[in-house]
Amino acid sequence: MRSRTPRPVWPAVLAVVAATTLTATAAAAAPVHPHLAPSSTAVDAPDIPLANVKTHLTQFQSIANTNGGNRAHGRPGYLASVNYLRSQLDAVGYTTTVQSFTYAGATGYNLLAEWPAGDPDAVVLTGAHLDSVTSGPGINDNGSGSAAILEVALAVPRSGFTPDKRLRFAWWGAEELGLRGSRHYVNSLSGAERDRIQQYLNFDMVGSPNAGYFVYDGDDSDGVGAGPGPEGSAEIEQTIQAYYTSIGVTTQGTDFDGRSDYGPFIAVGIPAGGTFTGAEGIKSSAQAALWGGTAGQAFDSCYHRSCDTTANVNDTALDRNTDAIAYTVWELAQTSPPPGDTVWSDTFETATGWVVDPAGTDTATTGAWERGDPATTSSSGTTLQLGTTVSGSFDLVTGAAAGSSAGSHDVDGGVTTIQSPAVSLPSTGALTLSFSWYLAHLSNATSADYLRVRVVGSSTVTALSVTGTASNRAGAWQTTSTDISSLSGQTVHILIDVADASNPSLVEAGVDDVRIAEG
Incomplete structure (x- = not known):
């Protein structure tokens, strides 16, 4: 996630469930969610194995270890990360494309992967930035989002899911330098290509060690901050919240403040949404009562530091967010049958x-x-x-x-x-x-x-x-x-x-x- 001045985290609760005060120990030991009851759509999302997501994080850590300790724009660790993802996706039948761009005298890369099924004029695009800062390997920021959406993408062929809409996944370059990769991608699209993207889902930091459970406030229901996203963003927010309600987790709103890769999409009117577990902001006592963890400390005390390693990830948050991603992708990619x-x-x-x-x-x-x-x-x-x-x-x-x-x-x-x-x-x-x-x-x-x-x-x-x-x-x-x-x-x-x-x-x-x- 791109640096900025710390801001307060809005306390408005958007999805309230039965109140249970969790201690830090209880939150860390929370079990994997049960399978959801059948949804209103035809096919339910699978439970994504946490072990698979962590395998990808281990690979990102290894790449950083052998490439100067980071996976930053213009550095060999970033391109090695792209190649790792692409090999995983090519092996299961995705159509992959590497889009290059230049920033600060270095070549950057976006990786796009499309599943060859579903309506090509109705795209659900799921993205995460792949680059780290130069000071560390970037495992929570944003190996966590990158690994989570990779494993969701791999679950599509593994589960035999046939989406009604076209599924596209993206890993953006140079986010840490000002959303350069996602901005290049959006600017490269024709008007018709932009119109085909019905929703953009963004996942940037989904395993923070002192985790919060934030959902981008698509309809500005908290009444403060940056205002609502483009029309259609509320549907994304409500879908994500439906998953969290089903597992008994309260969420809070977070604003579209331009800090991550949703920015270029909402700027051209594409509905957006996603989840976020917190960066350098401080967890309040009320939030610690909701989610466990430690009040008065940062959601991620290793944010943009060399200690953002595989030891800097909350397994429970990572597991819940990955399953929330799968649930949201499956729900949005299916067309409800006509009524009657x-x-x-x-x-x-x-x-x-x-x-x-x-x-x-x-x-x-x-x-x-x-x-x-x-x-x-x-x-x-x-x-x-x-x-x-x-x-x-x-x-x-x-x-x-x-x-x-x-x-x-x-x-x-x-x-x-x-x-x-x-x-x-x-x-x-x-x-x-x-x-x-x-x-x-x-x-x-x-x-x-x-x-x-x-x-x-x-x-x-x-x-x-x-x-x-x-x-x-x-x-x-x-x-x-x-x-x-x-x-x-x-x-x-x-x-x-x-x-x-x-x-x-x-x-x-x-x-x-x-x-x-x-x-």
């Missing part, structure tokens, strides 16, 4: 009467739609057909088998169509069609290639129409919903067609979890 009573649905786990080429006019020579257990295909480093479904083992897919190459069973030669069984819609009330989908292709695709979903009765409602472009587009599950109330009282069919309709190109598509809801 289900009129009709299909997850494709059993055959329900979908018909291929219902009008006898299809022209595709391979890759016809089928209900199948899909195999993964890829070409030129781009995943085309997804081997994972949204739920269960089956979906609608354009040729489920992998074959000897990615082009063995993709759509070729024209259009393939599949039609649902007849669905009788109620005559009153609002009606919504929702489903998950993907369209994937390589750069030889054109706008004549497409995926289209329509609901056909006496009239037709187009629920989705996506065309190809001359670029590699990896398969990634996305969700959409459409108002079909204009078809109320009719018997309708859902018609899905996909085309490789111009130059021969690698085109794949999938559809899963189709639902019509009333209300």
Whole structure:
């Protein structure tokens, strides 16, 4: 965390639970949290192993020990830290990018890692600064945040989580010199790229030895300090607080005071939030009563000093914060199903009467739609057909088998169509069609290639129409919903067609979890 003049910590309590006075010994010995009760979203976050996070901290300490005692901007220990993280992420399937910048005559680096699933136009970005100051190894500041978000990132493939939104993780350089890395990243984004980032989560110092439990005050509910974050920041704050409430820990608000890497994001209107366990500020008696620890001492007495080593980390705080990060990422990355009573649905786990080429006019020579257990295909480093479904083992897919190459069973030669069984819609009330989908292709695709979903009765409602472009587009599950109330009282069919309709190109598509809801 970047240096600044010490400030008071706002005492307003934002989430109050049953009061229990913890001694320092009891707080240090607190057990790992129990698994949460099922949330309102489809998949619950895993419990992140503390031992795994501490393994990464040990690695950061070793890197500092062999590189002059620090991991600072422009020093070899920083680049070694980047390379360690990147090797971990590459090994499990992340797409990683190292972005370089120059500050104070030295080259700095940001590391970006993206999980190849979820809507690329709806990004949940989770970040932490990776650099230390020159005076020490920076294990709490900010090896703790860096290690925590790394282990959360690794838990995505390990748990089999399929997010609805795109997950991106970032480790920023030169934060200690004025948020240089995150500022460079935000300034490098186009307007459209900024708009795709729906939330930014920042974790800077999450294992302070005399820990507090602070959550960035997204809605300025404490009424003091820097004011609220951009619209949407309150949702992040409330999500984090929901986790802490579930484990019986009281949190307090901390302001967006420009001290960490959320600064460049909120400056351009991107909602932000995160947690913080305290730096050089002094813990009050009231805070010690809430959280344990020692009143009258700094939250981190080794802040920006050589003693910020692996011995300078509170395991309980680190464990709780890492699980809070996972909970928040999982919650924000999932799209709640549309409200209302289900009129009709299909997850494709059993055959329900979908018909291929219902009008006898299809022209595709391979890759016809089928209900199948899909195999993964890829070409030129781009995943085309997804081997994972949204739920269960089956979906609608354009040729489920992998074959000897990615082009063995993709759509070729024209259009393939599949039609649902007849669905009788109620005559009153609002009606919504929702489903998950993907369209994937390589750069030889054109706008004549497409995926289209329509609901056909006496009239037709187009629920989705996506065309190809001359670029590699990896398969990634996305969700959409459409108002079909204009078809109320009719018997309708859902018609899905996909085309490789111009130059021969690698085109794949999938559809899963189709639902019509009333209300």
